[in-house]
Structures are given as C-alpha cells and as structure tokens.
Amino acid sequence: MLSLVPTPIGNIGDISLRSIELLSDADILLCEDTRVTKKLINILKVRYNTIFKEDQEFISLHSHNEKYFIEKLSPDFFDLNVVYASDAGMPGVSDPGQALVAYCLRENVEFDVLPGANAVLTAFVAAGFEETKMLFLGFLDHKGASRAAGLQKALHNGFTTVLYESPHRLEKLLLELNEEEPDRKIFLAKELTKKYQKYLKGTASDVLTILDGNYRGEWVLVISAGQAQADSAISEKDILALDLPKKVQAKLICKITGENSKSCYKRLLEL
Structure with a gap:
C-alpha cells in the first residue's frame, strides 16, 4: 500500500499523529530529498520518543526522476508499506506525488492520502479575503510571454488567487502587479x-514600501479576486490567427480578457 504523508512546512508541532504512525511503520520511504526526511525522522525520535521500524529503505523520488522511476515500477512494489513524503507540505501540491497517485489508480494499487499542512490553504485563510472561491497557480514562469500570460490569468479569473514566488523574483512580481x-x-x-x-496586506506599492528591499525567506502571495474575463465566442487564438497588426490584435484581445493593452502588446511582440 502507498500512503502520501504531509510533513510540516515549518513548525514540527504541526505533524499529525497519523503521519508519525505511518512514517515509523514504513518499510520503504520515498522521499523528495532523503536527507530532509531523515532529519525529520531524527527529530521525531528525539522530541517524541518515536520508535521507527528497523532497516527502513530510503529512496529518492523527485521531479527529475519521477517519470523514470514510475516507468520501472511494478504493482508488487506496494506489497510492503510504502510512504511518500515531500520535503515540506502536501505531496502533489507544487511537489511530486500526483504521477505516483495516477500510477496507483491505473494499476489498482491501494493508496491513501493524509490531510495536513500546506502553505496554499494557510495563506488563503490568513489573507482574509471574503471571496472564498480560490485558484492556486503555483509559480509563474520566470520570464517571457508565458509569464505575462500567467500574470494576466492570476489577475483576471474572478477568484482569490494564490501564487508561490522565490525571494529572488518577489520584487519583480510586486512591480508587475503595481504596474498592472x-x-x-x-x-x-x-x-x-x-x-x-x-503577514503583509495592502497594495503592491504598500508592500514594496514596507519590505524596502528585504525579500529573504519563503513567500506565498494571495491576490484578491478581480473581475473575471468576459465570456466570448472568439478566443485569443482566433484573433492571433487573423492577418492583423499586433496593435490591433492586442486591442481586440484586451476587449475579451480585460488585460492591460500595453502589456498585452508587449507579450504579443515576444511570441
């Protein structure tokens, strides 16, 4: 059987009793990073006097080897107690795990997913935005037209939207939000x-002023819900297929998406 076990995103006290039980009784531990999981287990042994099964096998399973690993799997691998744990948080949420679940569904392998800590829901609730429909987009692409399109999707979907961002690109994201x-x-x-x-709340400009260049740390950004893109019988793809100047295409796209015309035109030039 496979069990997907969430691990604390910061405070070790957030780990559940069921998670401890499954980690301690596992025959095989699939880990996003074996070093991180072993460190967690050592803390549990010391702090909670947890007794772990002897001779547990630790196997690295991360985004770079997940596809290859699953291709080599056979269902009898799960005759033992197998646990998958990502470094921090919920497996499958901006972490590996979904492909493993898909394999179990295809091959009729028994599996369970434990509820637990994740940064998405924690930040969503802490934000206090009253629109309770939420969209999680993970990390935006680093640059180019795909990033611009991702940002427009985050701003014009009608839902409270949650993003992850690295400290190295947080200022860039805040400046983009301030412009748009x-x-x-x-x-x-x-x-x-x-x-x-x-916790920080306000406009992008407010936040930039408060942070004053200090972007160190792990960040979750929540955007209050804006007006959803208008429904239209014509899509951006249809407009781009027309033999029209880029400026005209940009104006038409903005009519159906609500996107800023300047940024839309810039994005089209990069296509």
Whole structure:
C-alpha cells in the first residue's frame, strides 16, 4: 500500500499523529530529498520518543526522476508499506506525488492520502479575503510571454488567487502587479509557521514600501479576486490567427480578457 504523508512546512508541532504512525511503520520511504526526511525522522525520535521500524529503505523520488522511476515500477512494489513524503507540505501540491497517485489508480494499487499542512490553504485563510472561491497557480514562469500570460490569468479569473514566488523574483512580481493593478489588494505570507512568520496586506506599492528591499525567506502571495474575463465566442487564438497588426490584435484581445493593452502588446511582440 502507498500512503502520501504531509510533513510540516515549518513548525514540527504541526505533524499529525497519523503521519508519525505511518512514517515509523514504513518499510520503504520515498522521499523528495532523503536527507530532509531523515532529519525529520531524527527529530521525531528525539522530541517524541518515536520508535521507527528497523532497516527502513530510503529512496529518492523527485521531479527529475519521477517519470523514470514510475516507468520501472511494478504493482508488487506496494506489497510492503510504502510512504511518500515531500520535503515540506502536501505531496502533489507544487511537489511530486500526483504521477505516483495516477500510477496507483491505473494499476489498482491501494493508496491513501493524509490531510495536513500546506502553505496554499494557510495563506488563503490568513489573507482574509471574503471571496472564498480560490485558484492556486503555483509559480509563474520566470520570464517571457508565458509569464505575462500567467500574470494576466492570476489577475483576471474572478477568484482569490494564490501564487508561490522565490525571494529572488518577489520584487519583480510586486512591480508587475503595481504596474498592472495598482489598486488591487494583495496579501503576503513569509516563512509560514516558522519563527519569523510575517503577514503583509495592502497594495503592491504598500508592500514594496514596507519590505524596502528585504525579500529573504519563503513567500506565498494571495491576490484578491478581480473581475473575471468576459465570456466570448472568439478566443485569443482566433484573433492571433487573423492577418492583423499586433496593435490591433492586442486591442481586440484586451476587449475579451480585460488585460492591460500595453502589456498585452508587449507579450504579443515576444511570441
């Protein structure tokens, strides 16, 4: 049997009793990073006097080898107690795990998913935005037209939207938000559940002023819901197929998406 076990995103006290039980009784531990999982297990042994099964096998399973690993699997691998644990949080949420579940469904392998800590829902609730329909987009692409399109999707979908961002690109994202939607309210959560946890709420400009160049840490960004893109019988793909100047295409696309015309035109030039 396979069990997907969430692990704390910062505070070790957030681990559940069921998670401890499954980790301690596992024959095989599939780990996003074996070093991180072994460190967690050592903490559980010391802090909670947990007794772990002897001779547990640790196998690395991450985004770079997941496809190859699953191709070599056979269903009898799961005759033992197998646990998958990502480094922090919920397997399958911006972490490996979904492909493993898909394999189990295809091959009729018994599996279970434990509920537990994840940064998406924690930040969503902490943001206090009253639109309770939520969309999670993970990390935006680093650059180019795909990033611009991702940002427009985050701003114009009608839902409260949650993003992850690295400290190296957080300033860039805030500046983009300030240019596109200067009055939109956002919420930032830094180092969730950890010692230096911090919440910030306001416009992108407000947050930039407060941070004053200090972007260190792990961040979750929540964007308040904006107006959804208008429904249209014609799509952006249809417009791009027309033999029209880029500026005209950009204006038409903005009519159906609500996207900023300047950024839309810039995005089309990069296609």
